[in-house]
Amino acid sequence: MDEVVISGLTKNFGDLVAVDHMELNIPGGTIFGLLGPNGAGKSTTTRLLSTLLRPTDGTAVVCEFDIIEDPVRVREITGVLPEEGNHTVYPSLTAYENLVYFGKLYSVPEEELPERIEELLTFMGLWDRKDDKAGELSTGNRQRLALCRAMLHRPRVLLLDEPTSALDPIAAKRVRDLILNLSRQYGQTFFINSHNLPEVQRVCNRIAIIDEGKILLEGNTQELREKLLAKQEFRIRIVGDIEKASSIAKSMDFVQEVKEEVDSIIVTIEDPTTNNSALMQSLLFAGIKIVEFAEEEATLEDLYLDVVKEGDV
Numbered sequence: 001m002d003e004v005v006i007s008g009l010t011k012n013f014g015d016l017v018a019v020d021h022m023e024l025n026i027p028g029g030t031i032f033g034l035l036g037p038n039g040a041g042k043s044t045t046t047r048l049l050s051t052l053l054r055p056t057d058g059t060a061v062v063c064e065f066d067i068i069e070d071p072v073r074v075r076e077i078t079g080v081l082p083e084e085g086n087h088t089v090y091p092s093l094t095a096y097e098n099l100v101y102f103g104k105l106y107s108v109p110e111e112e113l114p115e116r117i118e119e120l121l122t123f124m125g126l127w128d129r130k131d132d133k134a135g136e137l138s139t140g141n142r143q144r145l146a147l148c149r150a151m152l153h154r155p156r157v158l159l160l161d162e163p164t165s166a167l168d169p170i171a172a173k174r175v176r177d178l179i180l181n182l183s184r185q186y187g188q189t190f191f192i193n194s195h196n197l198p199e200v201q202r203v204c205n206r207i208a209i210i211d212e213g214k215i216l217l218e219g220n221t222q223e224l225r226e227k228l229l230a231k232q233e234f235r236i237r238i239v240g241d242i243e244k245a246s247s248i249a250k251s252m253d254f255v256q257e258v259k260e261e262v263d264s265i266i267v268t269i270e271d272p273t274t275n276n277s278a279l280m281q282s283l284l285f286a287g288i289k290i291v292e293f294a295e296e297e298a299t300l301e302d303l304y305l306d307v308v309k310e311g312d313v
């Protein structure tokens, strides 16, 4: 069943259309990634879904509750980590005290609260930090505490806005691992905003690319990869003159595109079974030493760069 159903969702700020007639269905248990450059409309979408903003037009239904008609129920069923999420805990309270405070705010039954707090802090690897003031935690730990806060009332849907953007690579990886573990353990639906493609690729099983408030592309990660595999890209790693190799490749009529990297050219080749060897011969003939000639692994980066206008990113 779809746990998030977005229909015609639109938000204008004056003349600016931040979210433009968005249509999206997200099945329960999905780790969904909304990927797009800065200013694309990701945070506005999250604010709409978490009922902090009211749409100009259209609506969304979260676990059968309409964001316009049932905002209170929507808030009960969603956990939110807003942009700059690590500022959503009180720095002068300890990690534990923060969760007691928010547990009461979310009406978590008082007798269940200590057990839930211990479970969450342990799960997030923060139990031994429970008596540290939130303000004295590292940014990564504070972000994990903010995730605990968002999870405290056991929401079915978690809305996470750039959950790792303020974190160093190690802290970011820990948060990603936690998201995967949480999903395995509790099976909630995640709606994650990110401008970081590799991150989305690692964590999400369904992705939409958004720019200027519009969804440009949507699908499960596997489908998107398959779309890319049709592209027939090959990486030719060489020792020698990249520019020379590149201009040779460009001069061949079956080569559709050439990109240059520090030690490689990436070529898109028509009918590679017949043409790869011709290209290889021309390069060798020109004295270029080929270290590797391999099918390029499908990444979502090209797709992303294809659909998001250059200069936006």
Ligand SMILES: Nc1ncnc2c1ncn2[C@@H]1O[C@H](COP(=O)(O)OP(=O)(O)O)[C@@H](O)[C@H]1O
Pocket (backbone or CB within 6 Å): 013, 016, 017, 018, 036, 037, 038, 039, 040, 041, 042, 043, 044, 045
């Ligand atoms: N409260 C607001 N008032 C006016 N413009 C806003 C407001 N919030 C967001 N915007 C504009 O809406 C667009 C989308 O912003 P946002 O949703 O924050 O993008 P993202 O999270 O993808 O970076 C941007 O052009 C931003 O400047």
Ligand SMILES: [Mg+2]
Pocket (backbone or CB within 6 Å): 042, 043, 044, 083, 161, 162
């Ligand atoms: Mg944002």
